[in-house]
Amino acid sequence: TQPVWSGIRPLNDEDSTAERISFPSGGNASFELVSVNKAGIALPAHTLEYVLVKEEWDYHWYRLGSWRYEITRFDVATVEGGTLTTGSDGMNTFSFNGLEWGHYRVEVTDPGSGSLTSLRFHVGWWGNVGKQSATPDNVKLALERAMLEPGEEVQLHIEPPFDGRAQLVVATDRVVETRNIEVTTGGTNITLQPQASWGTEAHLLVTVYRPGTVTPGPARAIGVARVSIRHPEYSGEVKIESADKIEPNQTIEVRLKTRGLNPQARVTLAAVDEGILGLTRFSSPDPASHFFAKKQIGVALHDLYGHLLQFSEGELLKLHFGGDAALNSPTPLPPETFVKPLALFSGLVSVDEQGEAVIRLKIPQFNGRLRLMAVAFDDQRFASA
Structure with missing residues (x-):
């Protein structure tokens, strides 16, 4: 059991009910700190060390029933560091000013015991639109048939999380076809006809954009489907x-x-x-x-949509898709x-x-x-x- 525990909570995030903590770009990110002993009694005049770290987040997509992602976080730079002293009530208020768009982590350490408390937060577009940010939403795609004959027409059903303009990309080891269409949340059907350039399989990538003039603001969503083509x-x-x-x-x-x-x-x-x-x-x-x-999709998606929205450095997203199979049961x-x-x-x-x-x-x-x-x-x- 640690002799000292510290707690951090945000004071002025844009939406305290959001899944993640967010502050406006260029504004103040304010926090409240409390330090207590193992009995829960506040520690007055207690000195703690803090550090503010900027992070970079990479999203790794996989399919398990539906498209999901895992986040890998990397430390980019130490923005600020120093010491904090609690008041007579064992609490302290501190803030960071003028932070640019991005992901951050604040850490508070008790130098005597080594106990550490951390809190992640985001600056810029995020809090007021829930999960929106550098994380793309999911576009549901459904093919009428997953196995096709060469030249056979097939219907692709596109169901985005919002109305907007979509770009369809047909990709093998390169981009072989693109198409721009309008889609709605009620679902949109389009007709596809495999060409010789599709080879034996192709991946269909659909990216849907919502403009900034539409409430609740700009967003984009991504979906991927695979089609196989028979070659007798x-x-x-x-x-x-x-x-x-x-x-x-x-x-x-x-x-x-x-x-x-x-x-x-x-x-x-x-x-x-x-x-x-x-x-x-x-x-x-x-x-x-x-x-x-x-096969694994032969092209990479480089998404700089966050850069266009935030007037700051965007994030680079890379999606990799490929074959997989269930684990074998133990060999007898x-x-x-x-x-x-x-x-x-x-x-x-x-x-x-x-x-x-x-x-x-x-x-x-x-x-x-x-x-x-x-x-x-x-x-x-x-x-x-």
């Missing part, structure tokens, strides 16, 4: 033909039949103990899931076994003119179940089974 011209077929049951200590033949691949196609075949694959939760090779997997302990595991691989094998290949596998002494996994490809297409 990249896909072929491969089929595995083999006996359902085999005996150990012999050579077996496995026939692979391809379809939609050219005569120069090649195949691979793996035969692996199902027990090993179950322990490691191994998924059979699937080239499509690799080449068409969800391997069962006790006296059988040598088996894993066979054919290497690259060329197909014949009919698009078929016969692969011979030498099966040693083995008792269990094998999983056969085939991959086929040519210079433009791929397939798996």
Whole structure:
């Protein structure tokens, strides 16, 4: 238990009911300080040290049902420091004058015990509009379908938190299309048609702006959605033909039949103990899931809207989006076994003119179940089974 405790509260913030404390830019940020001992008795004439630190906030966005963000804070500079002495009632009032727009943290330390109390506050646009500031609000986006055929039209529903003008950006590893539209809180539908430049997937970024002439003031909101585009011209077929049951200590033949691949196609075949694959939760090779997997958005959003509003330095916001998956459940302990595991691989094998290949596998002494996994490809297409 600390022998000394100090408390800080704001005196003239613009809205004491707001989620965060805010003061007007260029004005006075006033605070009241109290210092007590561990019994809660005020300490008169008690000297404390204080420091005012300016912070920079970075927002890291992620999706968990809806778009959310986490804040990482960095100390930029020490603005002011010194000592404070409490009065006969154990309290003191102090203020900071002429602070420019930004995030700040005031810390008060008892030099004897080392106990520290801190309070964060903001100067400039913030308090009178709740969460508004450098933090963008969320625009809800809903696609009629998330998987499209090339050239197929789809409806995008845009539902912003306020009426305003929106900019739609279609992005892959670059910006491929932009569009400006008017949107309302009731929701706005627009029609999109994937182009060849969209590739196999694209991200739709919608930024909605509310002008400063509209009550309760200027704001902007951001939403992101992903659309996938099928490309059947990249896909072929491969089929595995083999006996359902085999005996150990012999050579077996496995026939692979391809379809939609050219005569120069090649195949691979793996035969692996199902027990090993179950322990490691191994998924059979699937080239499509690799080449068409969800990718991180290839462009960055640099938002200087706060700079335009605050007549001061704005904040740089960077949004990164990409694929993710639920955590796997714990891997079970391997069962006790006296059988040598088996894993066979054919290497690259060329197909014949009919698009078929016969692969011979030498099966040693083995008792269990094998999983056969085939991959086929040519210079433009791929397939798996």
